[in-house]
Amino acid sequence: MNKTINRPFFQITKDGMLAAIDKMLQDYSVAALTEKNKNVVFDFVKSSAEISNVYKPTILSPKKFFFPQEEVILEYTAEGKVTAIIESKPMVLFGIRPCDINAKKVMDEAFAESNGDANYLSKIENSVIIGIDCKQVCDEDSFCYRVNSQEVTTGCDILLYDLGEKYIFEYKNEKGREFAIKYFGSQGSDHGAYDKFLKEKESNFGKTEGPFKDLEYLPGVFEHTKDHPIWEEEAKRCLSCGSCIMVCPTCYCFDVADELALNLKEGQRLRRWDACMLSDFANVATGESFRKEVSNRIRHRMNRKFNFLMRKHHQPACVGCGRCVRACLADISPKEIVEIITGEKERE
Template identity: 40%
Template sequence: MTLRVMEKGDLASFVERLIASEPGAVGPVRKDGKHVFARLASVEDLDLAYTTTLLPPKKYLFPPQETLLRFRLGAPPVVEPVLEAPPLVVIGVHPCDLRGIWATDRAFGDDHVDTNYRARREAITLIGADCLPDEHCFCTSVGSHLPEPASFDLFVTDIGDAVTVEIGSERGRALLERYARSREATAADLAGLQKRRHAKEAAVKARLNVDVQMLPLLLESVSTSPLWEQLGAKCLSCGNCNLVCPTCYCFDVGDLMQLNLEEGERIRRWDGCTLVDFATVAGGHNFRREAKSRVRHRYYRKFQYLMTRYGRSFCTGCGRCSRSCLAHINPPETINALLAEAEREEA
């Protein structure tokens, strides 16, 4: 890993040149008091001093709705695959959202390679940026507070008067060489980086009271906990927690016919396991009819089934579901309550 340093003014020039020269650049933009990832028209649009965005950058890899193919009925029918993957630079991605992209890379690239996801993934350049947490972040509990070396092209950390830039790929190195003025890092810069990271770790207040690696085991022992009943009674089945989550990747596929009933499109849209009809199958049977089983399923996806398979939590600790849940259901309280219950039973 190579570490370079840029003066703050040089970072602004770098971003300005990226926006002017690359086919597309997006980043965190302030909108109606919140932050969203959106197209950057100039460096003034970019606001790197943000805690979180409403939706994660996942939306550029796996859009909320996309056309998979167009078809025309006839003899023979005509089918044209649709694959849109324009080059894009995504600026300001936090470590937890880089971890989210690691998770969707697994989901769309391991057993069944998803061609559309893969093409967009290859077309996207990721420039990460470090952050300071709010009261909902619990990234340190799931090990997603630091940028992983293979997860970004460049990663920027504010160390006061300057920023450090970690180079994560040859693509990132080429961008830096082409558009930025930077220098080698000194011992003082490294000390500044360490200080900033320690300050971030100290600022994370929400936490899981259990080693994340123990969670599959814990969840195995609490599948009949009364807590699921209580959470099910509170849950509105609104699906917000699924929509905002960087690692939720469920979708539905349907055909949209034109009025001429001859042509149409196959569409996929985000779906969510907390929605009432998510588990309804042919014949009308819903195998997760009760809210408690849907809420429980969501937790088992994040901390049990996929963790057992990949050895890492499929929750990044980003806190988006905690912020958006009108019923105040959130992972730290849920996991800590389950842990307390397991400990009481053990005593």
């Protein structure tokens, strides 16, 4: 692997980065990993001092900044005046990890489709994404290594490598280059440090199980699992609570509703996160449901991740972040489902 060729690796001290973040805060809203109610979340910070140093997987992914839980997409009046609402502000998203960077790629492609989604795309255009690479698997629930999402190619503007006392960084595009010149300054480059990081990362991930068996053929494998017993087995435990979808960094289904104000003179059209695991997601106006059974809903969701969307995005739409595994009280895991489907493992 000659990854270092033609790739500049600049360095910046940790203190230098904190100062750079405080400088960014004069021009941008900055969202980063921070503590909130004894928990670690991605949220807006007022100063670099609020940023958590130790990475811990968050409950929600950073997709919430580009695809909010609830968003006004237009306003209307009783007289018939309709105004499209597209809101975005200059924002830096600091410190997102490879799983979430790969998830963002799926989201970017989905929302750019056809004419593109103005609300999502304006937020992306107005943002600078600074990723931090992972040197090892973050916890026992994450399984990025099974879908190769510990590797970052694109999806962020700048990527940092944590070397303890300093970061090595590379920019991924022109936007990242200009940003780095303006805020990070030039503190020389260090290819040796990057090589050392990469070696340690390869060694750490080399100890994992590696990618799923037949990873690139999963869409075809899933195509033939309509009657697999696993769907009924998982449905027995599944609470259909939708938690897996709320926390998923690549789920982008939404509901659209008109909310007239109580004065009945004006209203808003809102879009909100929806979830295909919920019982009325596939209800239609005449009262039928396309996926009344929980087993159908689980099968559909897994096919979205490893079949339907994988064909479209040429990568699994599951990035193995492990958020749904952590959130599921019934211990349902996409990792385990894929392993059983491919015959790699048997149900314990």
